[in-house]
Amino acid sequence: MKSLKNITLALLISLIFQTSLFADNDCPMSEWYPNLDIPSDFTGGLYKPFRTDSAGGQALPTTASFNVLIVFVQFPDENSLTDNSYWPIGQPPVIIDSLLAPARNNSGAFWNRYNESSQRLSDYYQEVSRGQFHMTGITRHYIFDHNRSYYNGNATLMNNEVYTKLKADTAIQWPNFDKWHYLSSGNFSYQGDGHLDMLMMVRRTNPGHAGFALLDGSEFEIDPNNEIWIRTGFYGNGSGLVILGNLGNPVQPHSYNRFLGILIHEYGHYLYGPHSSIGIMTSRGGNSIHDLFYSPFEKYKLGYIEPTLVNFSQQSSYSINDISSRTSNNNVLKVPISSNEYFLIENRRKVSKWDVKMLGDTAHLDMFRNTSNYGKGVYIYHHRSTDLGYPGDQDQECADGIWNWVESGSAIPDWTSSGSIPLIKRTSLAYPVNNDNGLWGNLNNKDGISVNSLVGGNYGVGVYFSSGNSNDTIGRTGTDKIFTNEESLWTSREQFGDRYDAWNIGYNQIFSPYSNPNTKDWLDDSTGIFIYYESLTSEVANLKIYKTGSGYSENEILAVTPPSRPMGINLQNYFPKNSNFCHPKIVWNHNTEPDMTRTNDTKRYKIFRAKQPNMNSVPNNYLYLGYKDVHKDSIPSYVDLTINKYDCGAEPEPTSELFPVRYYVRAVDKFDDESVPSDFVQTIGISGGPPVEDNFGNTT
Numbered sequence: 085m086k087s088l089k090n091i092t093l094a095l096l097i098s099l100i101f102q103t104s105l106f107a108d109n110d111c112p113m114s115e116w117y118p119n120l121d122i123p124s125d126f127t128g129g130l131y132k133p134f135r136t137d138s139a140g141g142q143a144l145p146t147t148a149s150f151n152v153l154i155v156f157v158q159f160p161d162e163n164s165l166t167d168n169s170y171w172p173i174g175q176p177p178v179i180i181d182s183l184l185a186p187a188r189n190n191s192g193a194f195w196n197r198y199n200e201s202s203q204r205l206s207d208y209y210q211e212v213s214r215g216q217f218h219m220t221g222i223t224r225h226y227i228f229d230h231n232r233s234y235y236n237g238n239a240t241l242m243n244n245e246v247y248t249k250l251k252a253d254t255a256i257q258w259p260n261f262d263k264w265h266y267l268s269s270g271n272f273s274y275q276g277d278g279h280l281d282m283l284m285m286v287r288r289t290n291p292g293h294a295g296f297a298l299l300d301g302s303e304f305e306i307d308p309n310n311e312i313w314i315r316t317g318f319y320g321n322g323s324g325l326v327i328l329g330n331l332g333n334p335v336q337p338h339s340y341n342r343f344l345g346i347l348i349h350e351y352g353h354y355l356y357g358p359h360s361s362i363g364i365m366t367s368r369g370g371n372s373i374h375d376l377f378y379s380p381f382e383k384y385k386l387g388y389i390e391p392t393l394v395n396f397s398q399q400s401s402y403s404i405n406d407i408s409s410r411t412s413n414n415n416v417l418k419v420p421i422s423s424n425e426y427f428l429i430e431n432r433r434k435v436s437k438w439d440v441k442m443l444g445d446t447a448h449l450d451m452f453r454n455t456s457n458y459g460k461g462v463y464i465y466h467h468r469s470t471d472l473g474y475p476g477d478q479d480q481e482c483a484d485g486i487w488n489w490v491e492s493g494s495a496i497p498d499w500t501s502s503g504s505i506p507l508i509k510r511t512s513l514a515y516p517v518n519n520d521n522g523l524w525g526n527l528n529n530k531d532g533i534s535v536n537s538l539v540g541g542n543y544g545v546g547v548y549f550s551s552g553n554s555n556d557t558i559g560r561t562g563t564d565k566i567f568t569n570e571e572s573l574w575t576s577r578e579q580f581g582d583r584y585d586a587w588n589i590g591y592n593q594i595f596s597p598y599s600n601p602n603t604k605d606w607l608d609d610s611t612g613i614f615i616y617y618e619s620l621t622s623e624v625a626n627l628k629i630y631k632t633g634s635g636y637s638e639n640e641i642l643a644v645t646p647p648s649r650p651m652g653i654n655l656q657n658y659f660p661k662n663s664n665f666c667h668p669k670i671v672w673n674h675n676t677e678p679d680m681t682r683t684n685d686t687k688r689y690k691i692f693r694a695k696q697p698n699m700n701s702v703p704n705n706y707l708y709l710g711y712k713d714v715h716k717d718s719i720p721s722y723v724d725l726t727i728n729k730y731d732c733g734a735e736p737e738p739t740s741e742l743f744p745v746r747y748y749v750r751a752v753d754k755f756d757d758e759s760v761p762s763d764f765v766q767t768i769g770i771s772g773g774p775p776v777e778d779n780f781g782n783t784t
Contacts, residue, residue: 111349111359111367112293120318122357124473127387128270131320132282132354134386135216136188139274140267148274149188149218151261151281156180156223156329157246158288161231170340171288171329176225179204179340184221195410200437204344211438212378213388214409221261221282224250243285243301247314251306258307266320280306280314283324284347290328295346297353299324318353325350341451345373355386360475361522361534362465374480374533374581376440376451377407380416380428380465385472391418391428396634403626404462406433419629421611425468427481427603429615431625432586434460442585444577446561461586462617462625464595466519468606477606479522482531483592484584485600485651486520488512489527489535495549498575501558506537506545507573513652513673517600518608531601532578533585546579569699569744569766590760592649593617598677599648612638616645642679647751650675650689650720650762655747657732658723666732668745668767671721674714675751675759686713688752691722692761695745695769703746703766711752722749730768737772745769 128134136148162173171177185206189197194215198207209219226249228235228242235242250256258280265277285299298318305313315323327350329343352364359367363379383389389409394402394417405412407430419427432441440451442459461483469476487510494504514529524536524546532547553563553570562574564583576582587593595615597603603613612632619626628645632638652673657666672689674680680687690711694703714720727745730736746766751759 111295111297111346111353120357122474123269124469124476125471126269127385127472129272129355129386130269130353130357131266131318131322132351133217133264133272134355135213136218137216139272144274146190147188148263149220151263152184152219152221152284153250153256153261153280153282154183154221154223154284154286155246155250156225156286156288157228157242158226159228159230159232162289174227177329177340180223180225183223184219186222187220188218193410195408195436205347208348208438211408211436212383213386214413216388222256224253237291239300240302243299244304246285247304247306258312259310262310262312268320276310276312277321278311278313279321280312280323282351283314284351285324285326286329286343286347287326288329293328295325295327295350297325297350298322300326322354325353342449345376345451348376349373352382356382356474358475361478361524362480363478365475374441374443376443377436377438379478380407380430380463381467381476381478384416384428385474389413389416391416394419394629396629396631398635400628400630400635401626402629403624404429404431405624406431406435406439408433408436408439410435417627417629419613419615421605421613424470425466425605427613427615428465428467429627430463430465431623432460432463433623435623442581442583444580445564445582447577447580448561449577449580458583459581459586461588461591462627463586464615466522466606477521479520480531480533480585481520481595481601482533482585483587484532486514486517486529486531487535488514489530489547491527491537495573497548498555498562499559505548507549508535508537508545508547509549513600517602517604519604519606520601521606531585533581536579548575548577548579549573550576550578550582552576565766567702569702569768571766587617589617589620593760594645594648596645596648596677598675600651614641614645639679642677642753643755646757647675647677647680647753647759649760650749650751653747653749653762653765655765655767657729659732660725664735665728667723667725668727668729668747668769669721669723670747670749670765671719672749672762674716674720677751677753679753679755680751681716682713682754684713685716687716687720688713689720690750690752690758692748692750693724693745694747695727695743697741697743699742699744699768701744703744706746706748720749722747727767727769728772730770736770739772741771743769743771 133150136150138144156177182202183205185198185203194210197210200207206219209217226246261280262276264281265273265275299316303313303315315321327347349364356365359365363375363382364373366374402417404417405415407415409415417429432439443449445458446455447453464481466479466481489508490511492507492509495507496504518529520530520534522534524534527535536546551565552574553568553572554574555562595603597610603611605611614630616628618628630636630641650672656669658669659666674687688711691709692706693709694706696703712722730742746764748761748764750761
């Protein structure tokens with residue numbers, strides 16, 4: 085898999101030093117191992133255990149766990165500019181005793197076996213594995229004997245000094261860290277083999293990558309009495325990984341959260357192998373992840389879930405519970421497209437602390453930042469692979485649609501007062517809307533996660549800005565367009581996931597051959613699949629799923645499902661003859677469902693408007709204005725003659741008041757079923773002028 089130049093370390097460095105955005109890869113897996121031979125059809129962990137309840141089809145002792153050793157190291161001359169409250173210079177990180185339980189705990193429900201505050205990794209792996217994987221262990225902290233320059237980047241010199249300190253630690257019982265034997269991909273036995281199972285080396289600061297899935301330097305015999313060795317390299321007998329530990333920001337420190345996500349990602353290489361385009365194994369900057377809780381395909385790959393297979397000819401109604409499995413195991417649907425292609429659907433209600441899907445938006449790349457209900461919803465993924473081959477073809481079907489984008493200058497993000505990055509804007513709807521393959525690259529037919537611009541010949545920067553209002557203070561979250569009348573930019577970090585990716589009631593409920601995105605297969609052919617997110621009851625998502633020709637005709641499916649939401653709405657100026665004012669004109673794209681066309685070749689849309697008397701509040705009091713029947717070959721539009729639009733060239737009266745106005749539309753099919761609202765567009769009106777009759781006979 086081609087290595088993707090991204091912004092991880094540069095983003096982190098700019099957060100600390102306010103410098104350039106572009107730098108090294110966050111994780112060099114494919115760069116370091118371009119010819120790594122990984123079988124595509126393995127299930128379970130690639131090189132390391134993925135469960136501790138059984139191995140080789142045999143039940144294991146109830147004490148069995150995967151013991152790891154986490155070693156934090158730093159130089160005596162750490163740079164004071166990198167100081168933060170999570171890992172002060174000259175001291176252990178404050179979280180050193182908050183990561184691992186010392187031994188396996190079998191008591192209670194799997195989500196309560198370990199303390200999520202003081203045994204975080206142990207708790208994390210229990211929850212993500214649904215109780216099948218126990219990670220336990222110990223931690224240590226050392227300061228090198230010499231300043232950084234003495235080692236000159238020599239990993240063998242640095243590591244051997246650390247290993248010597250570990251070897252002298254008589255409290256460590258090394259046989260406890262040699263309990264697993266790699267047999268083949270996905271196959272392990274619970275017995276020692278003379279290779280240390282897992283040492284996670286965490287360097288407070290270190291030039292280079294944020295993490296890599298191997299131990300650098302040279303091999304080292306850590307326990308001569310039991311002939312246990314620390315092994316370098318990435319393979320079944322490899323003994324560990326290296327993490328950059330201080331990934332903080334003095335303005336808004338969340339170094340620990342970044343470190344934890346990257347550590348989980350690097351161990352993930354031992355489970356999966358290469359990078360992917362979604363899930364914990366994403367490598368596109370930030371935290372190196374798009375989904376801390378694993379994507380459903382990643383859980384499926386390890387056997388942590390068994391999706392419910394949709395049978396079109398026997399059943400159309402399905403319900404899925406929260407992904408955490410605390411109330412039910414019925415939480416992922418598999419919608420077949422062909423023998424090796426399918427959609428996976430999950431319901432994310434953020435019951436678990438670890439259920440972190442949205443890392444952009446108000447999450448600010450901080451995994452544990454309180455984002456309220458943002459990020460909740462139904463998530464739809466598209467996969468094509470044989471025998472769960474990893475990574476296969478993977479994509480997330482984002483509810484806000486597929487667009488064409490353009491790089492339009494640059495803008496200053498919220499983590500600095502100087503130094504701009506490319507501004508990527510969505511400009512038009514893709515037509516025709518084809519499958520977005522989820523790979524990072526190009527600016528056409530992409531959602532906000534997979535679109536990417538070229539910087540210096542390398543892919544590196546995705547969508548960082550959305551409409552709204554930026555915050556003037558560095559490190560503060562801006563305001564989304566919903567909550568402000570401003571038309572500026574805020575740093576939404578859409579490429580890491582935002583509030584508009586999830587499918588939600590009232591936002592986007594139809595995924596069909598006629599929606600955007602749509603249910604085309606990987607080769608852009610129609611699948612005939614309709615997925616209707618009908619309701620949410622006590623956090624349970626209720627869906628209707630159909631396929632043309634499997635129990636229902638397309639006409640029958642269209643009759644029982646509403647239209648998809650109208651797309652492409654935008655606002656223009658309308659200048660009537662002999663007038664000093666102009667008026668708002670909204671235009672949008674026609675819905676393409678066949679049942680939208682009525683007997684007179686028109687398609688019907690309802691128009692809604694909200695306004696406030698002045699600019700001190702945001703309009704959300706939408707009123708129904710009326711409907712328009714638009715010929716199927718005409719561009720849908722509506723001119724609001726009752727609103728005099730500000731800044732159209734007319735001289736405002738001295739007593740004029742400015743006020744905000746918003747519009748959205750709903751599609752109405754021939755069965756009078758309505759869609760959810762389109763996106764809204766907003767403008768500024770100005771009071772004054774003669775009363776005008778609108779297009780529906782109302783006078784103001």
